[in-house]
Amino acid sequence: MVSPPSRLFSWRMLRAALLLLAVLVAVLLSVALGPPWMSLSALVDGAHSAGSADASVVVWQLRVPRAAVAVVAGGGLGVVGLLMQDTFRNPLAGPDLLGAGPGAALMMALTVVTGLGGAFVVGPLLTFAGALGGSLLVLLLSSRQRDPVRFAVVGAAVSAGLTAPTIAVISVGAPMATDVLFRYVLGMLAGRTWTMAVPVFIGVGVLAVCSWSTLRPARR
Template sequence: MILARRLARPRAAVRGLAFILALASLLLGLVAALAFGATDIEFSRAFALLLAPDDSAQSLIVWTLRLPRALVAALAGAGLGVSGALLQGVTRNPLADPGILGVEAGAALAILIGVVFLPGLTAAGFVPLAFAGGLLAAMLALGIARGVGLTPLRLALAGVAVASLVGAGSRTLQILFEERATSALFSLSGSVANRTWAHVSSVAPWVLGGLLVAFALARRVNILALGEDLARGLGVNSARETLLVTLLGVLLAAAAVSVVGPIGFVGLVVPHAARGLVGVDHRLLLPLSALLGAALLVWADVAARLVARPAETPVGILIGAFGAPFFVLLARRLKRAE
């Protein structure tokens, strides 16, 4: 009964409209990503080339340069959005986010270590390596927060401290092994520029597979979000399920970081926006977070091309400019609530 009451709002019509608008925004953003750049292509022409490529230079631009870039942005955005929703649900912490908890910084450091010390590592090995680094960083942040008394703000502060420490490690490696680390800067730039079909093929199985598992676990996340006592009362092994969902959230974030680098605040902003539209039911929240996250990163990449054209602004800067004020407002709101 408690679960039913919590999942009853908002109305079905509002939820349906939210999904339609999110999907429309994503599709429109994908077409815009094909149309805008150093050389603009008309919307109708870009869409026509997407459906029926030809031998023209514009077709080459669409299929070789812009389409894989747009797909990488969509996959990474969906992964980060759902990762944030999972971590917020399982920790019952509205400030939980792959970036704030240090997951993205840990994944980036692991990738840098792989590039510097494992030069023969293939592209397929970067996601597991990023997963290990992100998981260690998240566990460290959680351990520190539990040691001083776990609250949303303390967990966020612990995550920021871990991210700063890990970031210092990354910079140290870049200084000590400058020549070897240079090749990793492309992957860790917080940008989707110059991404190719090879990047799509390396990240798509991890993100799409992780999203399918996340959607299948949505009901369990609903139960975990009620608290450990209620979860146990409903017959759920809360420790095991919490670990499973946390690992899945870290995996999705690590997969995104492995191909676009650390892009903060997507996993924080997107779940809150989705929750405001469809409520707290993760059976709806997770799919909408995937759509909104994908749309946000695709549109941010389009804006990154236009802000200082012909130069490109890293998409992480634009997301950070939008997400940082949101984080401050949310933290102040939680502080007043405490």
């Protein structure tokens, strides 16, 4: 028995509303919790800039940028995974198995260790080039593989091959560079500022526009 379209639409809207509510609760908890501990009244005063200067800095310069980057970057990664699965008609496709994540990590390690990672433009561009190169390598090696399992095996092999030199590069880096690289590889959000958040917002915005323009023809 097939459910009527109106019931399916209402169920999807309910799930979307529940998901949005869960994200909102998670954002509020991430802003409210964490060192230094703040009471609810101090948090509200800091949000309205009516309290102490320290409370305002903690809320608007430390916690809100961290939460904003987490939501925007996490949403962008989810969209990327969905687009990859839809493009390759493979439910196992994703940034890691496609080589994009390990390729970006390898190039990030090289840029930080060599000193190019401090450049605001050069570092992200080289990291993007590494992600693109890793993806092209997986696609080249699996161009004749129609089986999703074999595609995943090829992607895992390429990812392992890119991860090994990444670890080697990290091991020869300076202690400060190693700390930066571990933060990048593990996806840590500590110390995120509005300056660091701007490239994330721009990148996800471009991704959203491209995704919308790609999905529109499919809806017609």
